[in-house]
Amino acid sequence: MALNYVIKYTATNFYDSFVQEALWQFLIAPLDLGTQQLVFSEFKNSLHIPIETSVNGYGFTTYRIHPKTKFNKIEFEAEFHVIKEKNNPFDNTNELSIDQENEILDSLEFKVNHSLFLKSTSLTKLPKAHTIDFNFSENDSVFENLNNLNKWIFDTFSFKVNVTDVDTDLDVILEEKQGVCQDFTHLFCAVARSYKIPTRYVSGYLHQGNGFFGDSQMHAWTEAFIPGTGWIGFDPTNNLIASENHIKVAHGKDYSDCPPIKGIIYTGGANRTEYSVEVHAQQNSQQ
Secondary structure: OEEEEEEEEEEEEEEEEEEOEEEEEEOOOOOOEOOEEEEEEEEEEOOOOOEEEEEOOOOOEEEEEOOOOOEEEEEEEEEEEEEEEOOOOOOOOOOOOHHHHHHHHHOHHHHHHOHHHOOOOOOOOOOOOOOOOOOOOOOOOHHHHHHHHHHHHHHHOEEOOOOOOOOOOHHHHHHHOEEOHHHHHHHHHHHHHHOOOOEEEEEEEEOHHHOOOOOOOOEEEEEEEEOOOEEEEEEOOOOEEOOOOEEEEEEEOOHHHOOOEEEEEEOOOOEEEEEEEEEEEEEEOOO
């Protein structure tokens, strides 16, 4: 069984003064790999500027746009068609004992192979000013502890937009007890890494038709490496194991590795951006 997704991404930038030159990079194309197949993609802009594609340091496709004529408004539109297979992430699980898991996590080879996603960053660093009211249990498996962490974040923190931004650190999140998906993802990564679990920040799209939490832009969740199983997705915003409702675009150490858009603008005055993401799904009964 599979789901056919149609994803529509729009962004409109407004500038009080004319932009003399700009360079943008978009990381918004769904990954074409494994149970997720990208069957159609289109990206265009209102100024009809040629779009270049490249691959970032993690191997994900990016779009580059470099307008060289003056403008004070530009619209971006993207449409993607994705087929997402329904699957159980634990079908190929090699069940290990807790002692076996710990032996792997403590091994030098494991630490070297996963060093990139074991290190804390400025956005995934646990602050000393606040204690975390959550601890891994020595009597639980890695998956059980991560599942408990997923639930703890979901139960402890409230989803609320416009109270944080992409640079908000965990000290603020722990104090306010509210935020959005990127904040909860950073917190999950921070706690998991403190217990020697490699964890990566994932950006993508979420089908919210089943009542899941998310905002009008892209979604974020985590992938944690479980010994004997591999990378498993956890969505602390919705207390879910990432599955067919989650459409992956990219991953990195934190948000700064995979923002949907970044750029350099040469202009004066104020500016604003309006975003919109729509995800529509239709079940494919022939699969």
